[in-house]
Amino acid sequence: MSSIGTGYDLSASTFSPDGRVFQVEYAMKAVENSSTAIGIRCKDGVVFGVEKLVLSKLYEEGSNKRIFNIDRHVGMAVAGLLADARSLSEVAREEASNFRSNYGHDIPLKHLADRVAMYVHAYTLYSAVRPFGCSFILGSYDDDDGPQLYMVDPSGISYMKEMTCRELVKEVAKIIYIVHDEVKDKTFELELSWVGEVTKGRHELVPKDIKEEAEKYAKESLEEEDDSDEDNM
Amino acid sequence: LTTIMAVEFDDGVVIGADSRTTTGAYIANRVTDKLTPIHDRIFCCRSGSAADTQAVADAVSYQLGFHSIELDEPPLVQTAANLFKQMCYRYREELMAGIIVAGWDKRRGGQVYTVPMGGMLVRQPVSVGGSGSSYIYGFIDSNYRSGMSKEECLRFTAEALALAMERDGSSGGVARLAAITEAGLERTVILGNQLPTFFSA
Numbered sequence: 008m009s010s011i012g013t014g015y016d017l018s019a020s021t022f023s024p025d026g027r028v029f030q031v032e033y034a035m036k037a038v039e040n041s042s043t044a045i046g047i048r049c050k051d052g053v054v055f056g057v058e059k060l061v062l063s064k065l066y067e068e069g070s071n072k073r074i075f076n077i078d079r080h081v082g083m084a085v086a087g088l089l090a091d092a093r094s095l096s097e098v099a100r101e102e103a104s105n106f107r108s109n110y111g112h113d114i115p116l117k118h119l120a121d122r123v124a125m126y127v128h129a130y131t132l133y134s135a136v137r138p139f140g141c142s143f144i145l146g147s148y149d150d151d152d153g154p155q156l157y158m159v160d161p162s163g164i165s166y167m168k169e170m171t172c173r174e175l176v177k178e179v180a181k182i183i184y185i186v187h188d189e190v191k192d193k194t195f196e197l198e199l200s201w202v203g204e205v206t207k208g209r210h211e212l213v214p215k216d217i218k219e220e221a222e223k224y225a226k227e228s229l230e231e232e233d234d235s236d237e238d239n240m
Numbered sequence: 241l242t243t244i245m246a247v248e249f250d251d252g253v254v255i256g257a258d259s260r261t262t263t264g265a266y267i268a269n270r271v272t273d274k275l276t277p278i279h280d281r282i283f284c285c286r287s288g289s290a291a292d293t294q295a296v297a298d299a300v301s302y303q304l305g306f307h308s309i310e311l312d313e314p315p316l317v318q319t320a321a322n323l324f325k326q327m328c329y330r331y332r333e334e335l336m337a338g339i340i341v342a343g344w345d346k347r348r349g350g351q352v353y354t355v356p357m358g359g360m361l362v363r364q365p366v367s368v369g370g371s372g373s374s375y376i377y378g379f380i381d382s383n384y385r386s387g388m389s390k391e392e393c394l395r396f397t398a399e400a401l402a403l404a405m406e407r408d409g410s411s412g413g414v415a416r417l418a419a420i421t422e423a424g425l426e427r428t429v430i431l432g433n434q435l436p437t438f439f440s441a
Contacts, residue, residue, distance in 0.1 A: 109322070109323070109326065110307065110319045110322055110323070111318050111319060111321070111322030111325075112316060112318055112319065112322075115311060117311075117312075118310065118311055121310075151347050
């Protein structure tokens with residue numbers, strides 16, 4: 008689906024005759040073309056998974072993180088232009104920090120999502136700047152409000168299932184493995200993080216041993232499915 | 241100056257204050273209301289300079305109201321207390337304000353936070369303030385028990401205020417009480433001649 012916005016697509020401060028802002032739509036394309044980011048909410052926490060495409064064998068494991076910590080209790084997984092995403096994570100961190108400084112408690116996730124979304128929106132209003140080419144998922148967990156997940160601009164996948172966080176980590180790994188298109192992109196590194204009762208409300212990267220267990224489960228499930236496909240044929 | 245007090249109980253808080261405002265020896269207002277609403281379920285008890293505390297309370301009510309609308313939920317007592325602290329600490333050299341913030345919120349129930357002159361913030365199950373408070377620390381320390389009911393707290397507060405108003409020249413008039421719970425607000429006034437009486441030399 009290609010849209011031609013000749014003449015009306017040069018700046019974010021111009022509407023097209025049919026009421027679209029093409030620059031914003033093009034920005035969303037940057038997100039669509041990037042690799043997958045998932046956030047899933049379960050009853051006692053939230054798990055993030057990101058498929059990080061490895062562009063070169065020279066990259067060290069764990070470089071170019073796409074999951075960020077925004078304050079202790081909030082995590083952010085991104086898709087799209089990584090540089091744009093990094094600067095937005097700084098914005099989110101400042102918002103969360105200023106809130107705590109003014110009001111004395113953790114920023115509610117909805118409020119944080121609103122504030123960052125307002126910031127992102129501001130860049131779609133002027134011709135002097137370009138919109139952010141990334142979308143992100145914010146997740147948090149606390150005792151009072153429970154697990155919460157918010158997306159800023161459509162990207163990734165977000166849904167809720169009834170499982171514990173520990174079980175969910177394996178499922179997220181499995182999803183990323185399934186979604187990974189082997190023909191299009193060769194190697195990838197799985198980045199996993201979680202926040203929930205299991206981490207006492209702190210957003211952290213999933214520990215190495217649990218992550219390895221999850222990847223093993225994911226790879227085994229894929230093999231099983233391959234086998235069953237062959238049998239049916 | 242004043243006597244003000246606040247007590248936490250299971251379902252909420254009880255706050256109380258005297259009603260005397262003085263300029264020197266003259267009682268400018270003998271029926272003052274020192275219990276000021278900051279939000280639906282959050283009050284503050286004001287002691288110190290009437291002008292300063294009124295100005296700060298107005299500023300905080302404004303900020304809290306805005307914050308509550310942004311969040312689309314009732315504000316936390318802790319948030320109100322922090323806003324008071326920020327202002328009282330930042331302008332500590334210019335202000336003379338001793339404030340007790342008390343109220344009810346969904347997250348932690350009834351809470352009392354004291355912001356004395358200088359701008360410290362600390363949560364306490366019972367707090368007293370103002371010039372009259374010095375005379376009742378002994379009474380508070382020996383008579384407070386945790387787990388009191390609302391009625392017991394009201395009685396406790398009324399007795400404490402009565403004792404302070406009897407001894408402190410800057411406190412007197414009527415005793416104003418309020419009980420704040422999830423259900424709402426109940427304000428009472430105890431007139432001078434109806435206050436609990438104790439031995440007087």
